[in-house]
Amino acid sequence: METPHCGLLIVGAGHAGSELAVAARQGGWTGRIVLLGEEAGVPYQRPPLSKAYLLGKSDVDSLALRPASAYEAANIERVQGARLVAIDRAAHRVTLADGSTLVYEKLALCTGGRPRPLVCEGIDAAHPPTNLFYLRTLADADGMRTALRPGARVVVVGGGYVGLEVAASARGQGAVVTVLEAQPRVLARVAGPEVSRFYESVHRDAGVEILTGTGLARVECEGGRIVAVQCSTGQRLEADLVVAGIGMLANIEAARDAGLVEQGGILVDELSRTADPDIVAAGDCTVQHHALYGRQLRLESVPNALEQARAAASWLCGKPKPNHSVPWFWSDQYELKLQMAGLSQGHDRCVVRGNPEARSFCAFYLLGQRVLAIDAVNRPADFMQVRRALAQTPSVDVDRLSDESIPLKDLLAGTAVVTGKP
Template identity: 45%
Template structure:
């Protein structure tokens, strides 16, 4: 690319923070512009429901990179503006303030937004979703010892938020519409473990219950459920999933299928427009299907692939998905995807301790592992998944044996 070439990164996400400096490292000498509808530099989002909400980290401490890094890389950052359209024929990004920005390469790192619920009272003061820094800052204004919080949604975000609020001394109730928490993402054994831990920590979890309304005079006072139960609340936090931000790409005629479809080089159906992160759908050769992943790992790896592609250095994306969740003194590390499993092999005392590993199996092969305070099982689990061999489940379950013995050379 010539020095005059222009690359625009839309969205100040994890992917954007990785992409900009990687472009420079790979030799991009043209201009780099980052456009964001937020008013903060790219920051780590996982701490929003953990350290930031609990007050153990400040907004400055959760920045992915300090401002000096972007200055050193000569990255221009425009905050507080929203993209209105992509004009592919003229290779321009149109902003809602009337500006039209020319690009040679455009990278969409637009992430995802919260899924909202439509029930009476959802707009009351004291009702929040938790997705960005502004959400977390507002939530903190309603926290305090002995205050009552109701969390709607028993997924990882809801449980992490419950953990953070308990650390602040709040009374916490989690309402989950499905028969158990974490139903879409874990085995019943793992869900039971987290239900036990949260109960021990003083959190009330109510499953198989649907919130139907939120009541209050000037601000939230209680949540009503379909079975007639009511829960008093000084604050309500809703965490029921996210929706990928694909509208701009769809309006521009790019291929969409549960995300912006990209190839193994992070290219969309327009070779001059790339995408990375939560907003994308990509083919994963390990699981042999298209995936849309909501993970920091995916955002970082895919952004690096996109930067290499832009600089003419084609390196296909084929990483094993992995995730994590921090709750209380528990670090859950997840390797792989468990969908389609037929058996679960548990290593460790899942019923009485705070440390175990659950291996998700199908036809004798390992699909995924959930490791709680078990970094060795997480590390070896990743290697075992990649090898794809038939495994001895008795050895997997035997806590006295090293998993290293299951690895082939």
């Protein structure tokens, strides 16, 4: 049988894949576009899975990135339940898990990631406990939503964004929640101590027990279910469900075998091009050389997936628009919207503007006078201003930054400096 020829074959129908398909069509790709993915259904948004959807405040239809009719209208062929396992770059051919093959002219890898598995005494990886949950897919969220009921004792392993969002949503469902965080503070990898302290107090006020400096030593199972966890501190907690939010592993096995992986991701440039002129990649599975920072970055966020997808489409359509966007992210917990822009790594000072007790403030991460990053809690206007300014490595009057009688725009206005990389 002749191998089907796909024109543009996009593998992975998540945020990046869906965007790339539509952007390529809009950008003028006239050939076939095939959007192939492992999951069933219309490509959907992941962020609500730990937020409104887990809380039961939104339904499955509201998760769709775009309606099925949008793909039809753009003549994008969707192939569901299909898994790529190998890439033959020389032959421009991919092999799927069922043994079938597809030929491409251009290939886009948008395979995202999967949860990092919890490894500890008491967990048999081949037969994981039935009440151990991860959160990446709609199926994961549905499983967790069913198990979450008022009074359920939930142990969340990992005090990062996903762990804390699950904790807030589980609390909202009336569960009794404990968060274990091995680091001395929550959000240690992504936020400064001021913001970590704020979120710890918010969660404690909401009735969540936060145990920092506390790892998971082992789990006790009965009948294939976890009944208790033993902490590194010796504390024992009974549990009805355990949620692991300990990070992500990129889905890069086929790309690695094809020689496209460096530093744990598919290496791309600002046009999302890999080392192969006929293969682009976008989203969580990539590592990008970022011109703004002069180094390779691994970003796991929706905005990054979308920007990289658009850059890839622009290149494929012969109208290259490089992605130089400032990294940004958001997290919703309780009634708080946290928005972050820039990278705080390397800051020597953090200045808070606003009042954490009033639950409305910004944390500015500074290196000397230069703003490297901002975390804004319930301050969307400030966030937008600073995010825009960050593209030009802005400096501020640090001594007046916390003075709210001076408008932020006056502190940032005309202060852009272009003295090298942050």
